[in-house]
Amino acid sequence: MDRILKGIMKYRQIDKAKMVQQFLQVRDNPTPKAVFFTCIDSRMIPTRFTEMNVGDMFVVRNAGNVVPNSQHFLDEITTNEPAALELGCIVNDIRHVIVCGHSDCKAMNLLYKLQDSEFSSLRNRRISPLRAWLCTHALPSLEKFQQFELADYQKPLIFQAETPMRRFVAYVDPDNEFGAEDKLSQINTLQQMQNIASYGFLKKRLETHQLHIHALWFDIYTGEIYYFSRQAKRFLIIDEANFEKLLSEVETYYM
Template sequence: MEKILRGVMRYRVLDRASMVKQFQEVKNNPTPKAVFYTCMDSRMIPTRFTETDVGDMFVVRNAGNVVPHSQFFYDEMTSCEPAALELGCIVNDIRHIIVCGHSDCKAMNLLYKLKSKEESSIEQRRLSPLKSWLCNHAYTSLDKFIDMKGDFTKPMVFMGETPQRKFVAYIDPDNKFCIEDKLSQVNTLQQLQNVASYGMLKKRLEKHDLHIHALWFDIYTGDIYYFSRRAKRFVIIDESSYESILAEVRRYYS
């Protein structure tokens, strides 16, 4: 807490005045660009690694960058994630939704352990809100992952904006990452389908007026990957790939 209080004092001296100025500008001309779902992990600082600023993104964070499927909302067990979709994409007319996973994700490491029936038993879920959260909302990712039977040379199929806009993904084709990180990539892509399950977004998704993207942050190297539907894999965003990723984004999502 002392570190936080010292930080507030430094902020008052260094950043407060310029941020208040930015708040005023945004109030008069709000143009947020994306709703950004990511993990609550303390190493994930999305505004820093995307160099975004006041007014640019609505950021939603939870354990494992999960967006619960709309079925839970229809069963009146809603959570903050779909409320954020409505606030971002309906109230504020944002056109891009981004789900960003990461390596060495503690939530995904735990999800991997929940493969065991003992770990995911009802008794365990009653003792652990984190296990309960993952069993309820991330188990579809785990099921899909288990279906691969450890052979990630095979393609996986995910649903994008609409049931017709399916896409193929090869998870970690260079076999650079551990098994839990592969699960994290599967989970990140699975959330696109969950986002698209909300009826309030259906018309805009069908008209290609609203787009869903996946990013993945590699904690070990600091590299950020974009899921390229054209390349069918997560591609590092760097000097050599930037132009082609930009062309893909412009072609498919502008």
Template sequence: MSMCLSLIMIHKLFNKVFDKHPKAVFFTCMDSRMIPSRFTQTNVGDMFIVRNAGNIIPHSHHFMGEVTMNEPAALELGCVVNDIRHIIICGHSDCKAMNLLYKLKDSTFSSKTNRQLSPLRAWLCNHAHTSLEKYHQLELCGTNRPLMFSSELPLKKFAAYIDPEKKWSVEDRLSQVNTLEQLANVASYNFLKRRLESHQLHVHALWFDIYTGDIYYFSRQNKRFVEINEFTVDSLSDEVSRYYS
């Protein structure tokens, strides 16, 4: 599918999200090939964009007292101070951070000594280890069985089939797992819980194929990432309207 068509499809999908006052907090990777405003067809002022290595939102248990990071501060600024109602987490193919995370399965490579020498390894070991653990479940169970993820609502989980067609590399599968794992991290912040539980705040997951320009939306109805194209956009748009309006 051409990039132009991708833009049309993603704009139609989020037409009801980006309505009269289009606002969202968009978390994505710092990869230079990721240009969120382009593939979401949004304009200046439409979204708060937060970028880091691996589109990660650290879990709240890492922060005690006044110790914090940019990501939770951005969540509060966007969703509390500015009353933004939608959080979008977007991963992508050929993610260098996810490629490194996969290598961190090796205990020597991820040792404390090596983490002290590499801020990137330390960042991934501290804040993406749950994604790696979840991916290990996928390796044990296979892609034809669903993984269970914690949702943004307390005690509620959702099922996800990760690459049942076996079209992606192991690192790309890890990237998709990591993207979905961030939903639970969003829900870990007390200042968001009331809004999440009252359905005043909604969390979405996207995944972008760097090489084809195809964009995938995680459909809870279909329990998988579904490519946004002319055949799927109407049903995905209906799902967004039904569950997230």
């Protein structure tokens, strides 16, 4: 806690005046560009690696960057994630939703272990909110991973996208650069795109291309960021070699 207090004092001395100016600039007319779902992992700092400023995007964080599918909610039972989608996309008219997973995700490492029936037993879920959260909302990711594993990590996976007619195919880690848990993390990130599209209040905007869903994946040990390209059907590193190609894809299909 002492480090946090010292950090606040440093903020007062160095950054406060600049941030207050930014707050005043966006106070009456904030124009956030994205709703950004990511993990609570302390190594994930999305505003830093995207160079976003005050007012630029909504950031929603939870264990495993999971967005529960709408089928889990009846009547007024819900969680923070769909409420954030409504606040961002409907109330604030944001046109881009981004899900960002990452390597060495502790939640995904735990999800991988939940393949063991004893580890994921009802008794253990009752004493572990994290296991209960993942068993309730992340099992579709694990099931897709198991399909992938049975095919020796070779066959592509199919995901439902914005509308029933816009399914997308994904080749997950075709160069076999990552371990099993990281492959699961990438699959989980793509699965959340499907989950987001399940909400009825987003249906019209998705069908009329007023709202778009994207996936990023961050390798915390190299600092590299990957974008899921529907044209390439895989995650591509965002670098000098791929930037123009990815930018063209985004401008063609998502602007």
